[in-house]
Amino acid sequence: MKGKLYLIPTTLGDTPIDQVIPKEVQDLIPGLKHFIVENIRTARRYLKKVDTKINIDELSFYELNKHSSPNEISGYLHAISENNIGVISEAGCPGVADPGADVVKLAHEKNIEVVPLVGPSSILLSLMASGFNGQNFAFNGYLPIKSEERIKKIKQLESRSLNENQTQIFIEAPYRNNKLLEDLIQNCNSATKICVAMDITMESEFIKTLPVKAWKNQDIDMHKKPTIFLLYREK
Template identity: 35%
Template sequence: MALKRGALVILPNLIGEAAVKENLPDAVEKEVASLDGLIAESETAGRRFLGHFIKDRAAQVPIAVFTKKTKDEDIDFYLEPIQKGEKWGLVSDAGLPCIADPGSKLVMRARKVGVKVKALPGPSSIMLSLQLSGLSGQHFTFHGYLPKEHPPLIKKIREMEKTMKATGATQIMIEAPYRNGSLLNLLLENLADDTLLSVMWDLTLPSEGGMTESVATWKKLAKPQLDKRPSVFLIGKE
C-alpha cells in the first residue's frame, strides 16, 4: 500500500543500464505512481527514472534538483511542499540515495522538522561488492571517494591498511570511473603483499566481474580494464 500524503520517500535507482524488473522491487512503481514531485541530482536523471514507471506522464512531474552544491540554508525549500501535505520522492543518479550521495542532508533536515520519511530497499554497489568479495562483513568502513592528489591519497591508502590490520575491518572505497586504473595501480604499489585486495565492477550488468586476491597475486595477473567502468575497491584480510 502506498504511503499516505505528506512524506519524503527515499527511492532506489538502478546501477547502470540494468533491467528494472530484475533489480528494483515492485513497491517502487507503486510509490512513483503516487508522487507529487521528485528530488533528483539532475533533471535528466530524474526524468529517466520516472520514465521507467510512469512513461506517459514523466514529463509532467515536478523535479527539484538537489546536489552536493545545494546550500544548507536552501534545504527547507525542498521540504515546503511536503509539509503542505504532498508526497515527494528522493532519488540518486544510481543506487541508493544518501549513500555516497548528498541526500543525507535533506533527510536529516526532514527529520528535524517532523517530515515523515520512508526508504525502499534496492541495489547498492557498496553492499553488493562487500557480499561478493568474501571479505569481512562483520566490521567494515566505507570511505567514499579518496583524495585526488597523490601524496594525500597514498597516505590515506596506508592509513586504511593500518586500520584494517589492527581491527580486521574491511575498508571500502570508490573512485571516478576514469581514474579507476590509476587507483588500482596505486593500491598495488602501496599495499603489503599479504593484504587482500578486492575489486568489483559493472555490478548488476551483464559485464559484471570481480576479483579478490592477495596483492602479491594481483601483481602476477593481468589487470582488468576498469577505466570508465563503475567499480568498488575493498581491502581486507582472511
C-alpha cells in the same frame, strides 16, 4: 496530513528495472508528483523506464547537489505539507555517499516521516561479494587525489584493517580507477587482499578478490567504469 519523504532506489546502470527494483517500489512511484533529485535529466529518464504512462510534464523536480544551499533544501520540503515527495539519486540508493543525506537530515529535524525503499546499493553488494569481514567495515568515500596523500591514506587503511579486523571500502573517479589499483598493488603488503567490484548488476559485471601479489598478474581495464574497491588485511 503531512506527507512522507520516500527514498527511491534506482538502477546502477542499464540493468533492467524488473531485475533490481521491487514491484512495490515501481507501483508507488507513479503516485508521486514531487521529486528531489540529484540530476533532473537522469531522474526523468528513470521515471519513464519505470512507467511509460507517467506524464513528466505534470511533475515537479527540485535539484539537489553539492551546490544546493541549506535554504534551497529547506524550501524543497515545503510541498510535503500536503504531498509525498520522492528522493532520487543519480544511481543506487539515495542518502548513501549521496547528497540526499542532507534532505533526509532536514526531514528528521522537521519531524517528517522518512521511508527508505528497497533497491541496489553498490557498496553493500560489493561487500557481500568480497568475502571480507561483513560485521566490521568502513566506507571511506574517495581517497585523496594527490599521489603522496593517497599513498599515505592507503597505508593508513591497510593498517586499520589489520589492527581492527575491518574491511575498508572506497571509490574513485571512474577515469582514475586504473591508477588507484596500480597504487594499491605498489603500496600494500603482498598478502593484503583487494576486491574489485565493477559494473555491479550489469551484464559486464566483474567482481574478483585476490591478494595483492596475484593482482600483479591480472589484466583488467576499469577506465570510466563504476567500481568499488575493498581492502582487507588479516592477521
